[in-house]
Amino acid sequence: MPRSPAEPSPQPRSQLTPEDWIRAARNLLVSRSVDAVRVEVLAKEMSVTRGSFYWHFKDRDDLLHRMLMAWRDEATEQIIYRFERRGLPPRELIRDLLSLPFRGEAAQEAASTELAIRAWARRDERVRQILDEVDAKRLSYIAQCFSALGFGIAEARGRAFALYSYELSESLLANQGTAAQKEERKALMERLLLAPA
Structure with missing residues (x-):
């Protein structure tokens, strides 16, 4: 059935990026613990299916590793770079x-x-x-x-x-x-x- 001009078309859900998953995982790590950082918990918190997770990560260990590497880079490499750049x-x-x-x-x-x-x-x-x-x-x-x-x-x-x-x-x-x-x-x-x- 065609949509009337006054009726808004549904907006497509924006695609989640790996960074979105990592940010959500980090929030769970901080608010609860590493034990709470599980695919089903994250998917529920983000209101998406678990299948969405597997577009970006092999498994939970892959997410945890990438979250840790992102923290390492942000908390050390990027800070040192910003300090050095200021001279x-x-x-x-x-x-x-x-x-x-x-x-x-x-x-x-x-x-x-x-x-x-x-x-x-x-x-x-x-x-x-x-x-x-x-x-x-x-x-x-x-x-x-x-x-x-x-x-x-x-x-x-x-x-x-x-x-x-x-x-x-x-x-x-x-x-x-x-x-x-x-x-x-x-x-x-x-x-x-x-x-x-």
Whole structure:
């Protein structure tokens, strides 16, 4: 039966991309756990059939692996690239790194994802290896920033570890202290980390 001109035609459902599935899986990982990241749960949350999933992924393990790789690239490679592209002097770069945990909603989302991945890594050796690589890459990058300020290798590594530990702690303890107290902690860390050896 032909449709009358006044009657709107049905809109085709937009195709889900692998990134849509990965985003939904990451949300489940954060809100529940890796055990909740299952094809049937995702399909129900996204109001699609399970068959839609298999257009993009071989199986659940493929999704989990690609979600982990996407996180690794976003949380490390892309951040380092953005920092490098800005061309800040090393001292400003360290100050900028110290402010990462306080960058609003994006920082909170990144911290929640990271904490969920760290919890997952305690149970899965493959995830632990990726997380160890991410930690090593971040620490190496931060140590290079301190080396550029003239600190020796051991001193640069130690200060990088202190800065990185501080960032992780601020993520873990995000609800501790007022905004003014958080600013005081950041200022203290900046003074300690940038003080001459």
